[in-house]
Amino acid sequence: MKEFRVGIDGGGTKTKCLFLESSRTEMPEQPLSITGAGSNPHIVGFEEAARRIKGLVLEGCTRYNISPEQIASIGIGLAGLGRAKDIKRMEEALDALFFSLNLSENTEYYIGSDSEIALEGALAPEVRSGMLVIAGTGSNAVARDEVSGFYRCGGWGHLLGDEGGAYYLSLKALSSVVKAHDGRGPRTMLSELVLQALNLEHEQDLIQYMYEKPREKQEVAQLASLVIKACEKGDEVATRLIEEAADELVLHVASLAKQSPYFNERTPITVAGSMFTFSPTLKRAFQNRLLDRKLGVFQEPHAPPEFGAVMLGKKAENVREGGGVHD
Amino acid sequence: MKEFRVGIDGGGTKTKCLFLESSRTEMPEQPLSITGAGSNPHIVGFEEAARRIKGLVLEGCTRYNISPEQIASIGIGLAGLGRAKDIKRMEEALDALFFSLNLSENTEYYIGSDSEIALEGALAPEVRSGMLVIAGTGSNAVARDEVSGFYRCGGWGHLLGDEGGAYYLSLKALSSVVKAHDGRGPRTMLSELVLQALNLEHEQDLIQYMYEKPREKQEVAQLASLVIKACEKGDEVATRLIEEAADELVLHVASLAKQSPYFNERTPITVAGSMFTFSPTLKRAFQNRLLDRKLGVFQEPHAPPEFGAVMLGKKAENVREGGGVHD
Secondary structure: OOOEEEEEEEOOOEEEEEEEEOOOOOOOOOOEEEEEEOOOHHHHOHHHHHHHHHHHHHHHHHHOOOOHHHEEEEEEEEOOOOOHHHHHHHHHHHHHHHHHHOOOOOOEEEEEEHHHHHHHHHOOOOOOOEEEEEEOOOEEEEEEOOOOOEEEEEOOHHHHOOOOOHHHHHHHHHHHHHHHHHOOOOOOOHHHHHHHHHOOOOOOHHHHHHHOOOOOHHHHHOOHHHHHHHHHOOOHHHHHHHHHHHHHHHHHHHHHHOOOOOOOOOOEEEEEOHHHHHOHHHHHHHHHHHHHOOOOEEOOOOOOHHHHHHHHHHHHHHHHOOOOOOO | OOOEEEEEEEOOOEEEEEEEEOOOOOOOOOOEEEEEEOOOHHHHOHHHHHHHHHHHHHHHHHHOOOOHHHEEEEEEEEOOOOOHHHHHHHHHHHHHHHHHHOOOOOOEEEEEEHHHHHHHHHOOOOOOOEEEEEEOOOEEEEEEOOOOOEEEEEOOHHHHOOOOOHHHHHHHHHHHHHHHHHOOOOOOOHHHHHHHHHOOOOOOHHHHHHHOOOOOHHHHHOOHHHHHHHHHOOOHHHHHHHHHHHHHHHHHHHHHHOOOOOOOOOOEEEEEOHHHHHOHHHHHHHHHHHHHOOOOEEEOOOOOHHHHHHHHHHHHHHHHOOOOOOO
């Protein structure tokens, strides 16, 4: 009977669940995977997050004709799951539900943050020291070194941090638009792009748009795509905003670099998130700054976060078998 | 029988009501005034704002032994009252209530924004052209010129603007604290001051403080006092934040200066709001930049906003008597 490992990447808007045969050590070209609704426990609640994860595992088992008993481990990384207290609460919620899944009694779990699994997936298994800089709606950076140290930087959320992320950039773009309107800042293509995208006639209408009812961070963050567009068309204000975002993201690397003697100019630095995916200018500016400052070597991610979740689940199996978590 | 004019300055947290004998043209040393709860119609509702204003007028009449029939005019400036639609709605709410006050049928009203009355009070009556820069929780600037033009700049609220205001500065301070903690920014006195003021043990606790429940803008804005304190003690991060605030506020003046040919290097520029009141460094930096850029001449405000409200009510009387509003 084949054995499988499950990896779950639970984000704010969607959850990915990957089934990987235990004999495999690389991400397959045609992965057995399934996607469902978001499972950030701080958005949907801990119990609901657990229900959604269980539902996805069950659905995947049915679709791929896998019996729960064949599952050796489940690795889970969830957005919003940073603090030890939250991890414990999530474990309890999952324990109660997974019991009814008829998993093997030997099935092991790993539960951690979305950043941990993303780092694990982004760095190839043989790479011991490396970093991952994430710029999606928010921003943060994580790293690991030879001695199994795990390091974080940023990730303070939209009021305290998230520099270089899409929400942060969107607010900067809106500020540039009203400054241009006031004559307090240079004219920018963003004015027309923003009004058009939001279907507004005048800059003054932004006040009603932003304050009449609370806007989801996600909704506001979509305006970052306009900054990327204006930047690619050569708009100076947008280009400066993107370059400032690159500066802020490189600051995360510089800060991590100081935290371990294993980090040096050969350390692999990889990236994730919509900002890097959709803005070639941001990615290029980020890479150039890494080179200039000798902070590390840019690399494309090895595999997606759900693969990292599988790998962290596998490490939990090793613990059971007497190995160290960080083998 | 003496005649009185009433001036009302309705802010977010308090409302001031001034009774001025019609024979007077200056703010008295011992004004007949009374203070009540806030009357920003977007916070307390239009009907409640009208009720509070009526209540204050009645209370003042009783305290100072004035009959409502003696009131020649009521000038009202309210926070949150910018758009024509809102002013009309406020007029309707006040009409319904003032009818029951037994005012003289000749009593005139003026209803406008808190910025308009603040400008009217801040500039001496004989001064035709001038500006007022306001930096309280938020920020904005207003001006008038020889030909009765009224100009605005800024005032876009905490998500779109408010550069140089206390809320804006507080978020910058919090960002500096987490950046220092991450090693992404220089160490600053603000770290200890902020944690102490919020009674938190660690920078990480800021996350719970800021996100666990929505914080009032006012509450967060109070942290600006710590920036002022650290700046006066020579902290470099805090000093740079205050200087950036001065830059942003001067940008408002530079923008207004372009809007009328009557504005020049002799134009009186006056200021209001807690940021200018409590930060000598901000005020000095602002004044120096005005001088350097030849944008105008700094002046202390002539009289408070409630006096400006009285004066705008008086202008409404003149309209009735056949004069122009802007006599």
